[in-house]
Amino acid sequence: MVITAESLRARCARDMSRTPRGFAGRSWLRRAFLEVPREAFVPDRVWWPSRADDGRYPLIDRNEKPRAWLKAVYLPGAALITQIDDGTVPPSGPADGAFTSSISSPGVVIELLRHLAPEPGERILEIGTGTGYTTALLAHRAGAGGVVTVEIDARLAARARGRLRAVGMSAQVITGDGEQGHADGRLYDRIVSTASVREIPLAWLQQLRPGGILVAPLDSPFGYDLLVRLVAxxxxxxxxxxxxxxxxxxxxxxxxxxxHADLGWPGGLDPAQWRDLRVEAGREGQHITRRPPARTAQAARAARDQAR
Ligand SMILES: C[S@@+](CC[C@H](N)C(=O)[O-])C[C@H]1O[C@@H](n2cnc3c(N)ncnc32)[C@H](O)[C@@H]1O
Structure with missing residues (x-):
């Protein structure tokens, strides 16, 4: 059977529609996913993110295995590694080292954008351009001139700029340290980071308009990041x-x-409590607290009866 990028993209979208962490009924997001060619953002040689038997990350080369490469591009849960050890490891074979850039998995990108909920015409700042794929989805939604994206690695930024141009998407790609945001005299409606932080940079909060939304992965004491959604x-x-x-x-x-205690986290948290966490960030630093559990209707009735 002939597999095409379009058929795999449609299948990936179908699979993501069936999960609660997928499009969740957001038709604009589904449309953006179907209309932006993810394969145009993936380098010809990428590393698969799990170790093979030899302990190294296998390389998937589009020229050697075009079907395997294309299938990997459209696996809902697969991020593909595009850089190891800040680019000091050439993509010439299986490798070992720290992942320093990737194309985020379709599922994670959709999750980020669903929580960000950008609107057409808004001004959006993205931190961590990577391949430029998330940027393209943002530009698809926000429209021409709405998206600014910052990438610290000059080579990655240049490649992303070229790919966005090649697919006809318009976004301003800045080479710089995204922890400083990108202040150009106008505030942003939304800021999204596709690189995680231990501490939310003050610059992001200062560059958001009142009511603006920040979505960013925040390191947690649980051994993984928590995506946080904050209103400025x-x-x-x-x-x-x-x-x-x-x-x-x-x-x-x-x-x-x-x-974590120096980063505003309380001690003794149970990972199962992550849904109850309230996050505050700003001039006084960052503070994470446990929200009081929501009262069920039954508990509220019982409390009312007791008060009578
Ligand atoms: C997970 S990748 C981004 C993936 C991107 N969303 C995509 O789908 O292609 C994280 C990116 O953040 C970049 N990065 C790391 N620190 C940064 C910083 N301080 N400012 C801007 N970019 C940064 C890395 O170079 C890397 O390209």
Missing amino acids: DGHGNASGCAVAPVEFMRVRGQRVPRP
Whole structure:
């Protein structure tokens, strides 16, 4: 059977429609996924993110195995590794080292964008351009001129710029340290990071309009990141909650571990409580607290009866 990028994309979209973490009824997101050619953003040689028997990450070469490459591009849960050890490892064979850039999996990108919920015409800042694929989906939604994206690695930024141009998508690709955001005198409606942080940079909060939304993966004491969605007050503070467990590569400036207690995390949290976490960030630093459990209707009735 002939497999094409279009048929695999349609199948991937169908699979993601069936999961609660997929499109969840957002037709704009499904349309963006179906209309942006993900394969145009994937380098010809990528590493598969699980180790083979020899302990190294296998290389998938489009020229040697075009079907395997294309299938990998459209697996809902597969991120493909595009850079190891900040680009010091050439993509010439199986390799070992730290993942430093990837094309995020379709499932994770959809999850990020669903929580970000961008609107047409909005100004959006993305941190961590990578291949430019998430940027293209954002540009598809926001429209021409709405998206600014920052990538710290100049070579990756240049390639992403070329790929976006090649598929006719318009976004401003900046080479720089995304922890500083990108201040150009106008505030953003939304900021999304596709690299995780231990501490939410103040610059992001200061560059959001009042009511603007930040979606970013935040390191947690649970051994994985939590995607947080915060609403900005326009004065450098924001608050919100954790919306999903995820795993992302860390921003370069925050790779060194720090004690969670120094990053505003309370001790003694149970990983099962992640849904109850409230996150506040701003000028006074970052604070994570447990929200009181929501009252069930039955508990509310019981409390009312007792008060009578
Ligand atoms: C997981 S990848 C992004 C994947 C991207 N969403 C895609 O689908 O292609 C994370 C990216 O963040 C970049 N990065 C790391 N630290 C950064 C920083 N301080 N500022 C901007 N980009 C950064 C990395 O170079 C890497 O390309």
